Amino acid sequence: MTQVLITGFPGFLASRLMVRLTDFYNGYHFICLVQKKFLPQAEKLRTELMAQHPSLNGRLELVTGDITLPDAGLEPAVLDRVIQSAEDVWHLAAIYDLAIPREPAYLVNTVGTGLIAGLASRMKNLKHLFYISTAYVSGKRTGTIYEEELSAGQSFRNHYEETKYLAEVEIRKFRHDLPLTIFRPGIIVGHSQTGETQKFDGPYYVIQVMDRLPKGFLMTLLGSGNHTVNLVPVDYCIGAMAWLATHADSAGKVYHLTDPSPLTQLEIAQSFSDALGKNLHFLSVPSWLAKGVLSIGPVAQLAGLPSVLVDYFDHPHQYDCTNTLAGLEGSGIRCPSFREVSPVLVRYFLEKKKEFATRQALY
Template identity: 40%
Template sequence: MLLMGDEKMGRKTSFFTGFPGFIASKIIERLMIEEPGMQFILLVQASQLEKAEHQIQTLCQKLFQPPDRFTLIAGDITMPNLGMEEGLLSTLRTDITHVFHLAAIYDLAVPREAAYRVNVEGTRNVNDWCLQLEHIERYIYFSTAYVSGKRTGRIFESELSCGQAFKNFYESTKYEAEALVQAVRSRLPVTIIRPAIVMGDSKTGETDKFDGPYFIMRFLDKFARLPIPYLGKGEGPFNLVPVDYIVEAACFLAMDPIGENKVYHLTDPEPYQAKEVYRLICEALTGKAPRYTVSPSAVASLLAVPAFRRWVMVEKETINYFLLETEYDCSQALKDLQGTGITCPDFADYISIAVRFYKEHRQDHNRTIQIH
């Protein structure tokens, strides 16, 4: 329900892209509690409207909230003015105080054209839309820690363009998109969130897609009865964060004045080595530890064969993230979250919960990533 006249004075109204996606839904759920007067305007692709309506009903029933806190708008970030009808624009320009831009293609194997259209052109359109808003208090853009591409060593939150190459089109287009957002920081109150690889909820294990580290579980499923190998030395850090940490931290940094004009690595400040992550997943899933080591290049060669990667249900681009020699400095995030009680859980403390959820839902096709 759009607010009119005096009703909207002093009222916060958030505008979301990326709903009914998992992280957007979780952020909205938290804000419904923490910001009881906030209205939510959700830009949704026409094909997702039915799913979005069901998700809103679920949230409202769960939290005993009235559905009139929500307005669903059919639109498309790849179009000027986000594909919204002209009649809405004047009202929205005066209502919206917070914009959360999460819509993106996150697939590591995405072709460049599709990734560029959504991630780059879409973000350019969201930027242009935000610049029209009369009362915007914060523009929260969800980037990724992996805009660092193939860089090695310590990566700081203040860094972006360092001449880096990229491992895939997901990374390169998210880099280009963040560069566009960085360019409007002088004209908009921006907060940029760069998560590491996102796991399910640390308390429940809940996730909507079995991608990222869950590809390891898919891989191990196929070989659980055999002696299991390590994938190379795995001496570099493998940075994983549970979604509840991302949600809690992002909501605080988005709504508190401290987060304005900041870039945050929402990464694990003490990540495990890739080898240890693999061992912990293996032990939780199969009950046994890896016993020998194979070359990552050998695994990469197998994953280059379409029939093999479809059989193991693993994207070939995944192997690159086991070879990273990159440390993400998150000093700004730790400083600004100090005293809030919001901290990144230890991977070893929640991996068994993640594995249990995976085992219970691994046959759910809605959580399965299509492998080409």
């Protein structure tokens, strides 16, 4: 049985990725690295996953540790077993927060990634190291961004982007010595069939604002509305990663897990308006004005829209995903049009809005 070390559990992506991986290959034993403070939550989730997916029974092992410590903070006996027997490493742990201060972001996202890569380099039977980055290591770059590109002198909009970029720089130092694959998702939204998500942020802020508006009302766009926004359902990202990891010759490659035909901000807003039955009208405003107004605390609180959204909803860039499309050929896995997905997301939001609070994703 293949021993797999995975970080980021009990996070939304890591837990669902393990289930999807077993759809393609049933010989995995997962060693889940969990921060001690998240252990009760991880144990609860493990019980739920094994009840829902009996094939996982006895194959989800929880070990406490911390990616920011040498040897991931593993106990000596566990560390020795990982070094001797682990064949695959999936590194998903990160702080996914656009407002995070630089110091904790750098420690977790950059230093932690380098330490996990260093640990992987000591594994006696390592076959593959998979790293989950983000498409937004591109920072403020414009135009078409290709999968093999990383450093192009770009600047960054926040510490999340910068520290994930630096993490890629760090892990690429091992590229010639380790079988490394890098996945770069776009902005991940809920499940395309069920709408399930872990939190209501990003484009969900827009849904929340629209939900409060009366029918036929006027709503301003965050900038021109003419630039595309790369939103991808979580099930597409997970399915693509699992397939590429188990079926494609992925070592040494970078994959953009992005929508090959993304909608513009205006098209996304119209799809949300239609799904909510609002028949809203939209007005374009300069991005500098939208960001300036939303940077005023009381206004941002009243509007329910963080100013950082402007940076992602009004930026002239596209992500090439040639490697991903080629690797998924024949798999039946495709990124659905966001027009298909938006009604599902809105329905889930309406069902869950009273019990849901926007919350930071787990690391």
